[in-house]
Amino acid sequence: MLAETVLSLGLWLQFAVGQNTPERGPQPSISNSEGDLLFLLDSSGSVSYYEFSRVKAFMWDLVQPFTFGPKDVQTSIIHISTTPTMEFPFDQYLSSGTLQQAIRDTQQLMGDTNTGKALSYAKEKFFSDEAGARPDVPKVLVWVTDGFSTDDISEPMQLLKDMGVTVFIVSTGRGNYLELSAAASQPPEKHLHFVDVDDLPIITKELRDAILDVIQANRLHAVDITSSGFRLMWPKLLSQETGYYTLEYAPTDDLARKRTNQVSGAHTSLVLSNLAPETTYEVALIPESNVHYFPPQTTRVTTLAEEISPVQVLISESGPHSFHVSWAPTLDSVIGYQILYGPLPGNSVKLLEVDGKHNSTVVENLAPNTTYLVTVTAIYKSGKEKSLSAKACTQEEGSKVRHLRFEDMGPNTLKASWDSADGKVLGYRVRCRRQTGPSSVISVSPQIHSVLLTDLASGTTNKVCVKPMYKNQPGKGLCRMVHMQPATDAQQYKHRQKA
Secondary structure, three states: HHHHHHHHHHHHHHHOOOOOOOOOOOOEOOOOOEEEEEEEOOOOOOOHHHHHHHHHHHHHHOOOOEEOOOOOOOEEEEEOOOOEEEEOOOOOOHHHHHHHHHHOOOOOOOOOHHHHHHHHHHHHHOOOOOOOOOOOOEEEEEEEOOOOOOOOOOOHHHHHHHEEEEEEEEOOOOOOOHHHHHHHHOHHHHHHHEEOOOHHHHHHHHHHHHHHHHHHHOOOOOOOOOOOEEEEEEOOOOOOOOOEEEEEEEEEOOOOHHHEEEEOOOOOOEEEEEOOOEEEEEEEEEEEEEOOOOOOOOEEEEEOOOOOOOEEEEEEOOOOOEEEEEEOOOOOEOOOEEEEEEEOOOOOOOOEEEOOOOEEEOOOOOOOOOOEEEEEEEEEOOOEEEEEEEEEEEEOOOOOOEEEEEOOOOOEEEEEEEOOOOOOOOOEEEEOOOOOOOOOEEEEOOOOEEEEEEOOOOOOOEEEEEEEEEOOOOEEEEEEEEEEOOOOEEEEEEEEEEO
């Protein structure tokens, strides 16, 4: 317990003095969002210094992936204390680094928990140019509380919600559920969280996603982003009868390559495809209507890095005249595959073509006991190509052991014999997997067709396999299960072929 207390105190001190907080792993950047996000931070004396530091770390984790700026997300903090105080206006810190430092530098004010006063103060600041707030953008309030307030919150909270503010509440104490569920936006299961202060990271992603639903709902944004395209979504502004939308998009570094699409007013989404990977696009949505004027909406979207295929080529099911070739992964950006194969050494090469939706094929009409070089080339829609090679070996003609049999040679000993395999056999490998005791492997020359197997305990079932060895690869083995009868039985063993 003492060690845990010291560790917790050390983590709090690390954040309080402005050192790096414990790494929680990088978060993917979130763009295409616009809104004013206000934290109502319980800074009163009812909150311990440790709890206050944990809440600050939670606030930063929550907003860390957002893109900040006058056309993106803006953030501010209002303290709940005897007198409410704004830590900084919405438009003061518009980069991740400066905002993170500002949250770290936020100091607890102590005093009373006058949440009602702080809510009334927040209502003024949410719609104030002086506080850096913007008109016509979504407003989100995140109230982090220990569940205690010295004044009434119901009326000022309702006024905020009536003005279009979405309210999320995180209670780290024993707050009154009925009071807090009435204060939060509806439904409470999405907007109200009860969690211990040390477990705040558990709700971070869920709360962030809920905030995104609010600040992305009223503007153009992109989803389902891949290396070659994305889906654009926007709010319903028009109808089939009242107008249409014009969509313009171009790479940020080459706006002269602008392309234009038009869709009817009934649409609220459009998929853009055949785009370049790892490229940032400027996108504009222009509602065209003779009834109302709607300002254009813009966003910036970066496509993902292009996935590569193939990254793996596998050879299997090899026979004397064929083998199976498979590769991974299969990608939507690939239109087809070319499989080149030829014997080594040699200059003879043949070609197979496979549709981009498949990831395997069988190569046939091959020479036995031959090594082949197989090259799989992916042909991308962009015209690019990516190749990967592997070696494959065909087996000898009739390269299989036949007629594996056993002869009792005394206590716990058997003689295993077999007929020779076809082709240029270099030797045989005999493996015995004992039910009790260690397994063994015996290698013999091609002229030898039998071995003695010892230390086979009575009453056990053992597996014996014989496999011919060739220059390029092993041939097909033959396996049988051998049962050693108890020593009192007249017959010492019996064998059966494995199914």
